[in-house]
Amino acid sequence: MSSCDTALYPVEIDVNGEKRTIQVRGADILLHILRDKLGLTGSKSGCNNGDCGTCTILVNRQPIKSCLMLTVEADGKQITTIEGVTNSPVQNAFVHNQAFQCGYCTPGFIVNCEGLWNAHPHADEETIRVWLESNICRCMSYEEIHHAVKDVFTPI
Incomplete structure (x- = not known):
């Protein structure tokens, strides 16, 4: 060496x-x-x-x-x-929408979506879709994840 x-x-x-x-x-x-x-x-x-x-x-x-x-x-x-992500709108939306199954990918998705919030606080549907492509959920919770993220950018 x-x-x-x-x-x-x-x-x-x-x-x-x-x-x-x-x-x-x-x-x-x-x-x-x-x-x-x-x-x-x-x-x-x-x-x-x-x-x-x-x-x-x-x-x-x-x-x-x-x-x-x-x-x-x-x-x-x-x-x-x-x-370092505590009680954020993204994290709360994941919980509310049950946007996880095994939870292995969840921290990466949440942190990635925090980055989306930082870069595009008024993200549209296409921006959200493209942004989410960088993470994989092997349990196939994509629909719940997508709903969670949409909730953050289009609150009820």
Whole structure:
């Protein structure tokens, strides 16, 4: 193993409103650091190639698949995980619409939809549909998820 494989780099991030400095290797994936070093296990490892969205987090309010991001790329950034999303309209709509079955994909969907809310607070039907394409629900709760998200953008 070469010395560059074991070198540690300090990374300063704001995770869910808490400033953290962590030592990471250059190859450390942000998802693994969040789960294994910081104990934030809400973001899940599904595919590890960016297809499923179970690992979605917000980086500077934009949805990012944390399995595709090196931790060193997060230096100086604001990170929001599902643990940092509390009592939001999106989260409440998921509960109200029972937009989950096994729950494995739910944190990724909720965080992704928080990103939609940040980017397009008045999203139309097409924007919602396109935005939801970045996440996969293997239990097929798409109808309930779609209803939940629509409720956030078109309240009763």
